[in-house]
Amino acid sequence: MMTIIEECTGDCRPRVGVYALTSCYGCQLKLATVQKIIDISNMVSFESFYMLSSASKMAADVDVAFVEGSVSTERDLEELMEIRKHSRILVALGACSVNGGVQSWAEGEMDHDALHKCVYGDSKLTMQGLQATPISKHVDVDYYLPGCPPEEDEIMYFISAFLIGTFPEPKDYPVCAECRLAGNPCILIERGEPCLGPVIVAGCKARCIGFDVPCVGCRGPVPHETAWFDSLAQTFLRKGMTEKQIRQRMKIFGSHDPNIERMLHSILGGETE
Amino acid sequence: MLITKDNIYDTHKCRLLRKYELTEHESLFLFRFEDPEVAQNWRYLPGQFVELSMLGYGEVPISICSSARRMGFFELCIRNAGRVTDRIHKLQPGDIVGIRGPYGNGFPVDQFHGRDLLCVAAGLGMAPLRSVFLYAIDNRWLFGNITIINTARYGKELLFQKELEAMKDIATAENIAIIQSTTRDPDWPGLKGRATEHMDKANVDPKNCAVAMCGPPAMYRGMFNYLVDAGYDPRYIFVTLERRMKCGVGKCGHCNIGTATSWKYACKDGPVFDYYAIISIPGLI
Amino acid sequence: MRYVKISKENTYKFLEHLKATGALYAPQKISDRFYDFCAISDVHDVEFEYDRTIRPPRRFFHLPDEKMFNFDMTRHELTPVKTQAEHIILFGVHSCDIVGLRIMDAEFLDEQKDSYYETRRKKGIIIGLSCLPDEYCFCNVRRIEFVDAGFDLFFHELPDGFLVRVGTVTGHKLVDPHPELFEEVSADDTKNMELFEEKRSSMFSIYGNWDNLRYFLELRMDHPMYDRESEICLGCGNCTLTCPTCRCYDVKDLPAINQVNGERVRFWDSCQFRSHGLVAGDHNFRATKKDRFFNRYHCKNAYCPETTTSYCVGCGRCTYFCPAEINFKRNLMEIAGYRGAV
Numbered sequence A: 001m002m003t004i005i006e007e008c009t010g011d012c013r014p015r016v017g018v019y020a021l022t023s024c025y026g027c028q029l030k031l032a033t034v035q036k037i038i039d040i041s042n043m044v045s046f047e048s049f050y051m052l053s054s055a056s057k058m059a060a061d062v063d064v065a066f067v068e069g070s071v072s073t074e075r076d077l078e079e080l081m082e083i084r085k086h087s088r089i090l091v092a093l094g095a096c097s098v099n100g101g102v103q104s105w106a107e108g109e110m111d112h113d114a115l116h117k118c119v120y121g122d123s124k125l126t127m128q129g130l131q132a133t134p135i136s137k138h139v140d141v142d143y144y145l146p147g148c149p150p151e152e153d154e155i156m157y158f159i160s161a162f163l164i165g166t167f168p169e170p171k172d173y174p175v176c177a178e179c180r181l182a183g184n185p186c187i188l189i190e191r192g193e194p195c196l197g198p199v200i201v202a203g204c205k206a207r208c209i210g211f212d213v214p215c216v217g218c219r220g221p222v223p224h225e226t227a228w229f230d231s232l233a234q235t236f237l238r239k240g241m242t243e244k245q246i247r248q249r250m251k252i253f254g255s256h257d258p259n260i261e262r263m264l265h266s267i268l269g270g271e272t273e
Numbered sequence B: 001m002l003i004t005k006d007n008i009y010d011t012h013k014c015r016l017l018r019k020y021e022l023t024e025h026e027s028l029f030l031f032r033f034e035d036p037e038v039a040q041n042w043r044y045l046p047g048q049f050v051e052l053s054m055l056g057y058g059e060v061p062i063s064i065c066s067s068a069r070r071m072g073f074f075e076l077c078i079r080n081a082g083r084v085t086d087r088i089h090k091l092q093p094g095d096i097v098g099i100r101g102p103y104g105n106g107f108p109v110d111q112f113h114g115r116d117l118l119c120v121a122a123g124l125g126m127a128p129l130r131s132v133f134l135y136a137i138d139n140r141w142l143f144g145n146i147t148i149i150n151t152a153r154y155g156k157e158l159l160f161q162k163e164l165e166a167m168k169d170i171a172t173a174e175n176i177a178i179i180q181s182t183t184r185d186p187d188w189p190g191l192k193g194r195a196t197e198h199m200d201k202a203n204v205d206p207k208n209c210a211v212a213m214c215g216p217p218a219m220y221r222g223m224f225n226y227l228v229d230a231g232y233d234p235r236y237i238f239v240t241l242e243r244r245m246k247c248g249v250g251k252c253g254h255c256n257i258g259t260a261t262s263w264k265y266a267c268k269d270g271p272v273f274d275y276y277a278i279i280s281i282p283g284l285i
Numbered sequence C: 001m002r003y004v005k006i007s008k009e010n011t012y013k014f015l016e017h018l019k020a021t022g023a024l025y026a027p028q029k030i031s032d033r034f035y036d037f038c039a040i041s042d043v044h045d046v047e048f049e050y051d052r053t054i055r056p057p058r059r060f061f062h063l064p065d066e067k068m069f070n071f072d073m074t075r076h077e078l079t080p081v082k083t084q085a086e087h088i089i090l091f092g093v094h095s096c097d098i099v100g101l102r103i104m105d106a107e108f109l110d111e112q113k114d115s116y117y118e119t120r121r122k123k124g125i126i127i128g129l130s131c132l133p134d135e136y137c138f139c140n141v142r143r144i145e146f147v148d149a150g151f152d153l154f155f156h157e158l159p160d161g162f163l164v165r166v167g168t169v170t171g172h173k174l175v176d177p178h179p180e181l182f183e184e185v186s187a188d189d190t191k192n193m194e195l196f197e198e199k200r201s202s203m204f205s206i207y208g209n210w211d212n213l214r215y216f217l218e219l220r221m222d223h224p225m226y227d228r229e230s231e232i233c234l235g236c237g238n239c240t241l242t243c244p245t246c247r248c249y250d251v252k253d254l255p256a257i258n259q260v261n262g263e264r265v266r267f268w269d270s271c272q273f274r275s276h277g278l279v280a281g282d283h284n285f286r287a288t289k290k291d292r293f294f295n296r297y298h299c300k301n302a303y304c305p306e307t308t309t310s311y312c313v314g315c316g317r318c319t320y321f322c323p324a325e326i327n328f329k330r331n332l333m334e335i336a337g338y339r340g341a342v
């Protein structure tokens, strides 16, 4: 059930590693630039964090590893395995790591080989590509810290919780809750725009809706099988969206959700895996 | 008696005096209030609970499992079940926690006076029932015969097994029947089976007996059928219910139970409910 | 009760005076279809004819999220966060929302008073405003379409201004210093109020009294409506978060990075979310979406002794703001077999 840092007193500081697989480096940039980064580096010892220190090395022995990026190449996979072996707690950091990210968007539409061919033609690549997947497809993940990029308050909460020897309690309710608390008008109701707020996990304080843009789902589906893609697809159909639009939109960040295809199939028919 | 600060969610400091391992996952914790004024005035009923704060980790509802006789002291029997309770299990004697309460209605022990008493516990249900049982022993002259049935799946999970066993010395002389039984343990040398299977050993008179029970809903259903058939007075059958609780004072809404005509908060209107409440409110057990 | 009259023009002047007394909030349009109680800078922005606000007025007293305590883990101390005590003036509150606040009072100001709520509520000034129902409203069958308590002043629309009921001493104190703005009520004004009330009554889409609803809800607990409707429900919580009488909240400890300090915070929760009924060992008392859907229907139709009404005040928000267009009123009518336009 829980993996937490054992109490350590005096000089002993928890060892932390921050790693990147295939990603834009935005998540570690976020971590590196949180307001209290100095406080954090006083409380923990960064054994590996390429963005902050050239003394970093791949897969140092750490108490907590934050891994950003999806597994998109053979090398990603090897590194991820190494990281897991050397880390007591593994946290998936950000949308790519948690849900596969935009690079896994094409999943279900086109298989990896076809996609590869369409982008690179017959040219040879040194790195063997893989279908982009969330890291949980390959290793045990202890905690998920979603976001594109993750939110500062959640990063601070996770690290603080680890520091006092407990585990963070991730949010398990949808963006709509924060949207309502923030006082936004609901753009799904009002304009029928395809807001994914009802199936996406909260934490961003409904940022996009605050800017009058419907949620595209970057934080990924609400966990514990409570993302009701089927019900939302029905709502979207009523609002006049086409089956293709619905499927595509929900899969931008959610293509790896174990329920999505079954649920969409029950409403939209068509494609199954 | 409830002693609240100006802010009802504020806590009183309590010092852990002793920690005693009962089973693999459950330990008994003895606490004392730091503030002498609170210590002298704090009173509780069996079946009431406290909210225990571990700052930084959270707050959890825990039944008081001691007898109310020792002023300023109380005991909690806590299972290591998650974030907060895990932290509580790491406490050392001398450590401080925050306590508010006692909350809930508790068992209406006043109504029990003059009657025989039957306590039926399953698993962690023994925690609140120990408080009822010890109360009856402390006030022995207010009760008729007493039976306590303590059950668990395995012998190693039987809470307060040794304590109850040790009491058997005085039990016969005091007209107290102590029955401890396991439901799934092939190696258990003692009694086996559910509470209903041991009712023949109870030394109480159904017509004039108060019943206090704490365990899973399935046990309540079985016992209700048995007790009503055996002629126990339903007005004196009480059970306690568990729900998620965040505030303990009827505010946060998590412990809500019931349906439209009988909407209740388990923390405020319960956690102890009588037979008629249970059968008239769908979904309680 | 004392009654006075104010012209529409003087109403704006009165609003200016209110603004000087404290933080004035009143309905404003925030988008094509939606209104909210907003801080008023220009009193001419106040919307007198609005249907319902997307956020319920309870948010001024029971904050959507709130820091309750600062704590110190080494000294084991909780320090309550002081609630700031500025006057909050809510202008333009409809009957349903006034009863909604009284229901909140019943829950938060019982023998165990919530001091955060209490401090703010004591500083709250509630000014009611008459309204005309749309097809979502059903306050009449909830017996709350005309309130007689819970407001300091209540503005009833007249063709040339408002007839104002003065409900409390606070109300008197708001009116008395401004004799130049108010006049006595004439027989014509009363007649106009009568006509308004008559028009209002005729506009409801349903009539009668739903006091027996909760019994039908229990007698028909296995009604197919629950399956059918929970199936399309998104579990998004909008119905409870917009409701003027929902009050569920969750509490969380946020430790600081220094391993010493931290905050205990609370924030609105909803029974439509999974963890609302979850306990240790992963047992969930409301495990399915249908259980959670069912829970709201029963909670809202329970009886509140303090107001002698149901917890639902018939404001229509849970339907108007449901992205899945689930119609609470229609579903209840279906269960109880009530007739009327939906």
Ligand SMILES: Cc1cc2nc3c(=O)[nH]c(=O)nc-3n(C[C@H](O)[C@H](O)[C@H](O)COP(=O)(O)OP(=O)(O)OC[C@H]3O[C@@H](n4cnc5c(N)ncnc54)[C@H](O)[C@@H]3O)c2cc1C
Pocket (backbone or CB within 6 Å): B049, B058, B059, B060, B061, B062, B063, B064, B077, B078, B079, B080, B081, B082, B083, B084, B085, B086, B124, B127, B128, B241, B242, B243, B244, B245, B246, B271, C278, C279, C280, C281
């Ligand atoms: C009236 C009452 C009396 C209880 N008495 C005892 C007792 O004597 N001994 C004992 O070991 N346990 C008792 N419990 C259960 C105990 O409260 C939970 O085991 C505890 O809350 C788990 O918290 P956690 O943080 O360790 O676990 P987590 O699973 O990490 O829980 C997270 C949060 O969920 C809530 N929660 C989880 N489970 C429960 C639950 N079962 N009941 C209420 N809230 C919950 C709490 O707010 C908790 O902080 C009682 C519960 C109730 C309602």
Ligand code: SF4
Pocket (backbone or CB within 6 Å): A175, A176, A177, A179, A180, A184, A185, A186, A187, A188, A189, A195, A196, A197, A198, A206, A209, A214, A215, C236, C238, C323
């Ligand atoms: S705008 Fe989107 S996130 Fe906000 S309430 Fe509507 S559906 Fe939910």
Ligand code: SF4
Pocket (backbone or CB within 6 Å): A148, A175, A200, A201, A204, A205, A206, A207, A208, A209, A214, A215, A216, A217, A218, A219, A220
């Ligand atoms: S509103 Fe949606 S897309 Fe925007 S930040 Fe939040 S989860 Fe991401």
Ligand code: SF4
Pocket (backbone or CB within 6 Å): C232, C233, C234, C235, C236, C237, C238, C239, C240, C272, C318, C321, C322, C323, C324, C325, C326
């Ligand atoms: S607002 Fe509608 S869709 Fe959302 S939880 Fe409520 S009933 Fe379900």
Ligand code: SF4
Pocket (backbone or CB within 6 Å): C239, C242, C243, C244, C245, C300, C311, C312, C313, C314, C315, C316, C317, C318, C319, C328
């Ligand atoms: S249940 Fe719906 S109609 Fe009733 S008060 Fe709440 S939001 Fe309004």
Ligand code: SF4
Pocket (backbone or CB within 6 Å): B253, B256, C240, C243, C245, C246, C247, C248, C269, C270, C271, C272, C295, C296, C299, C300
């Ligand atoms: S239980 Fe649900 S319906 Fe009832 S007050 Fe809480 S959120 Fe509202």
Ligand code: FES
Pocket (backbone or CB within 6 Å): B244, B245, B246, B247, B248, B249, B250, B251, B252, B253, B254, B255, B256, B265, B266, B267, B268
């Ligand atoms: S625990 Fe909060 S209402 Fe019962």
